[in-house]
Amino acid sequence: MQLHGVAVRYGRVPVLKGVELAVPSGEAAGIVGPNGSGKSTLLRVLATLLRPTEGSVAVFGTEMGEATAFAIRRRIALIGHQPALYPQLTLRENLAFVARLSGHTDERVDEMLDVVGLGGAKHRRAEQSSHGMQRRVEFARVILTRPDLLLLDEAHAGLDREAGQLVDAVVENVRSRGGAAVFVSHELDRMLPLVQSTYELTGGIVIAGSSS
């Protein structure tokens, strides 16, 4: 997965400038940087959800364009600041919706909900579930759909101590399947053990990249 000279502007405001970034298969990269530096924007570019104003993005070796994006998207998953849930549907219905659309059975849904520790609460509506419970469903989705590119925006936020280890396990799992992960977080001590390289973003520019 590779970014080359990527720039993004919202209207006239530049948010990213000449970003270069490469994450080989089987590795995870961490992105750190102060608030408002463009980390979430960068993840949306990687997810093909935002087309950069300049520069090129290549995912799984294919250059992103109009047509290619479609084929590739199924293999990408993003966990962002806001959970992607229908408030009126139960946690189980939410996950089952995703499952059917990606060709999985309902048994797998129940299994995944058990995995993230929501087996006993799966019939609560999303609007009646706590912040952390909603975040856990997001992880259940990622475990279910087995993406090859996993994008995590402050994934630990809202998860309790035990559920926090889900992040490690999920990243591990994606990498072991030969996928890549990109990880934005302010909690360095939890992120650094998981990543092979880190990039520091400040004011939309990558000012430092290091691999360990």
Add this chain to the structure above:
Amino acid sequence: MQLHGVAVRYGRVPVLKGVELAVPSGEAAGIVGPNGSGKSTLLRVLATLLRPTEGSVAVFGTEMGEATAFAIRRRIALIGHQPALYPQLTLRENLAFVARLSGHTDERVDEMLDVVGLGGAKHRRAEQSSHGMQRRVEFARVILTRPDLLLLDEAHAGLDREAGQLVDAVVENVRSRGGAAVFVSHELDRMLPLVQSTYELTGGIVIAGSSS
């Protein structure tokens, strides 16, 4: 600030049961517990925003009832999972709205925005600001209104490393003025240095309280 035998139900589902909690003036208490255990619910009870089904709540030495809640509310501040901002208004306008309603001048507003490091971005609309920028405005509000009871729900989430120190500073400030703070967090290593006592909540019941 004291809770006695507090129970909360949503419809038929009990969420809190017989919660006892006391935070003396000048101290901060931490609440930990797994996802869905009722921490946010407890904070809303303390903020007088949710009336418990059973039990009594006393804040600043006065028992909470119909009439008393009104007099006390101004002295309470809550930072929850969702930022309290108008998306269409700029960050400065959002803060100025709060300031005028609580009798502060616009100069103080600019000052506070500088304090939280948003001086240069204050004319961006809330909807065009990053997650962390929005969270920072919440802190600017708390610093401005100088509450005597500060309730923080995962306050560190979304703040970058430097802004994270705002949390410490704000809690310190409230305590030094003789106020109290209650702190919910999953990030123990950042929370524990700030609090004098911790309570562990599991399944709506305080299972352990300790003071250090």
Add this chain to the structure above:
Amino acid sequence: MNRHRILGLIALAAVLVGFYFGGQAPLDQLQGDYTRIMYVHVPSAWLAYLSFLVTFAASILWLARRKPVYDRIAESSVSVGVFFTALALMTGMIWGYPVWGTFWDWGDARMMTTALMFFVYLGYLALRRSIPDPAMRATRSAVLGIVAFFLVPLSYVSVIIVRTLHQGITVVRPDSPIDGEILLALLSNVGAFTVVYLAFMSVKTAIARGEEQLEEQSAAADATPAGAAITAPNLEKVRDV
């Protein structure tokens, strides 16, 4: 025999008495037997007004005192009032067809206001259904119970504001032109309907109280708190999949 059954029987008896007087009363020359619909139509309209008045008062009392009984009264009275309103509308329409040649007349302010009164209180019941929290439900519907009430006096005086087909205010007037026997029949039916109202109310409020108690009990029985259902994740499984 319990209280509800006794009240029910009294109500039945009162209605039979009312119908007897209604059957005895002299007929209007023009309308013939259709006049008798009046003995259902007018009392049900009045009882609908009374029901909503009771809701209005109970709503204020709930806001002032916060005793659950007031909320139960307010709700039950709306249910019964909606029933009586429907009855008044239906009998009015049945009466209107032979007399005016139409089931419904537009622009007749009395019909319109009565129909809308019906809708607002249906809205009241819909509002109650969409709020799960009891205290929130009681307070919000109390406010609506107060606001909606102004349609009631409006429905009553509407015949003065917009003069159309419907009969003006005739009974309650200093120079009431009503024949003594008709008045007796009318009043006995009003009395009978009032007993029916009371019987309905006693059953409805009892049901509401029962539901509340059931709720309390099952809440007490449902000992496991919401949070207990959430467990630690099964990390081994994640690595396997």
Add this chain to the structure above:
Amino acid sequence: MSGPSFWGQAYEIGLKDLRVEGRTGEVLNITIPFGAVALLLIPLAIGTDRPLIASIGPGMFWVVTLLFGMLVTFRQSATESSANREMMVLLGVDPAAQFAGRVVASVLLLLVFEGVLAPATIILYNPDPVEGWAILILVLLLMAVGLALIGTLASGITAGLRSRNTLAPLLVAPLALPLLVGASQTYEALAQKSSILTPILLLLAVVLGLAVVGVLTARFLEEASR
């Protein structure tokens, strides 16, 4: 630090509402054209009979004002997230002042709305002219105030409910009936040169009653909004 007075608070709330409206431009740029479109569609659906159209013109104006005016008054409650509402509670803002501020902002927007649609109706429907402009303007004003009151009350009653978007209109439409009756009867009376006292008094009574109820119940509604 005790904060502003009742009217000071109302002013801040109203100002904020108008500013949000200024940013989104919903009323001025969008609801007004939509109302105009509805006025245009009605004659098309009915047919081309000119006197018929002239005779229903005023009535249609009131109906359109009522139905779309409602959208104007609801717009505000949509901007208040539950976090924002809770924040206002903790700022100690008087719920009655909030109510007043919202109503005033809505009245201003509704007057603009009426100010555009009234001439549009005259152009599109060409109704028979009536005497008494001053009275018509009074009626427009009372209609705006009444609608703002009802809409704000209904938003309060349905605030935060999932079914808000559709439950609120359901409550407003029948409650606004007296306004509709008062307004259309005044117009009739003007056209027939008969007494306008009863309908105007009706309008005044409704507006006053709603204002009193709104101010007195604001506190309860706020409490029940959580």
Add this chain to the structure above:
Amino acid sequence: MSGPSFWGQAYEIGLKDLRVEGRTGEVLNITIPFGAVALLLIPLAIGTDRPLIASIGPGMFWVVTLLFGMLVTFRQSATESSANREMMVLLGVDPAAQFAGRVVASVLLLLVFEGVLAPATIILYNPDPVEGWAILILVLLLMAVGLALIGTLASGITAGLRSRNTLAPLLVAPLALPLLVGASQTYEALAQKSSILTPILLLLAVVLGLAVVGVLTARFLEEASR
């Protein structure tokens, strides 16, 4: 793991929409009574002239169906947060299938809506009876499909914009004009026993055209929604 076919996807989306509707009960419990209230209010505003009311009855039915039917079709876009929309993109859901699923769900709801309001109109306005029930039912069906198509398209165009609630209706109303004309012309033709071919063909052409446009543009709309 390649996921369901086009119609399989459409089915899941439609089912989800109907399930959300089932939870909130907006259409069935609320929009329908509101439409009925609007039908009730109009005559009151116009006056008491019985033949006049009978003559505008069918027109009013179409206008009310159009204006409130819109609320039905928009309800869905309100349930999609931007996070949800992005998730669907990353699930590789075909935008055209999404479009189809939404439209089908809306059509079902609209048919229920019409099924209640049509008898209500007959009772309330007592219009002159016409022959040809089968054709009227066809017209109701075409109207439902057309409205669902337009509403879903408009939701797509305005998705995620703050002013969505008011911008979308503005777009729909003029687009729905041909439907309105087609439907009311068919009714007229039935009443006058003249040929219904032209208006029915108009309706059919509009519906087909919209369906093709909707399916073809779905992909672009989705891309532009971010």
